[in-house]
Amino acid sequence: MGELFKGVADPVRREMLSLLRLQPLNVNQINEHFADISRQAVSKHLQLLEESGWIKIYQAGRERYGYLNKAAFYSFKEWVDGYLQWGERSLDNDHGVFLEDAKYKEGMPLTQPVMLQAMLSKDREFDGIFYNAVRTTGIFCKPSCSANPKPDNVTFYTTREEALKNGYRACKRCKP
Incomplete structure (x- = not known):
């Protein structure tokens, strides 16, 4: 799980994931979206995304295409689901206690x-x-x-x- 967090720790890498969400892109196409950083920096970000498991790289001739690795997203969702009970609690309250599947009922033991x-x-x-x-x-x-x-x-x-x-x-x- 630590590698997944390392992969999305940088805003540039998160933006790359957003680009790849739409369609697989080659390195040149990704590089065009980041005029303020060098091609080498873009390649390093892509390499880190690949090493952390967020994307996979497909070699087609001389072109390298990046595409999302769905398994990484499901792994991340599974980890988050351990903390959130989807649909169980109101989102109006942004803080509180995470309990098991049900809300606290009077008489339940408190720890x-x-x-x-x-x-x-x-x-x-x-x-x-x-x-x-x-x-x-x-x-x-x-x-x-x-x-x-x-x-x-x-x-x-x-x-x-x-x-x-x-x-x-x-x-x-x-x-x-």
Whole structure:
């Protein structure tokens, strides 16, 4: 996977992929689109795209044609799909916790990483499901609170009463 990222790390190479998306092109045709860089630089970019697996080069006589390697795109999509649940979550919220195939349902066990991610991303879906208490201030908040405590100073509680019982007071910003 690292090679795929290396291949698309440069904007010139991403532009080359966009050109090849339309049709296979020979090196001269690709070079015409990049007047501001040398032919040798274009060839090096194409070589890196080939080595990283994004394209394949076909030799036809003296001409070399570049074309997209569909397998690389599917490999990349498979990797991204591991993080995204296509159609499962609203795109209105650009941050939040990635859970398994379903949304969190009340009563499901919460893990430390899920609660930490929810707090850091200020995910409102977890408000009322758990509370984060900050040891250095003695205050507990909702996960969506605008306060930004250091993760090392946070303890999580599943109920408001549990946080109160342990000596924390309610936040005046988010009013949990």
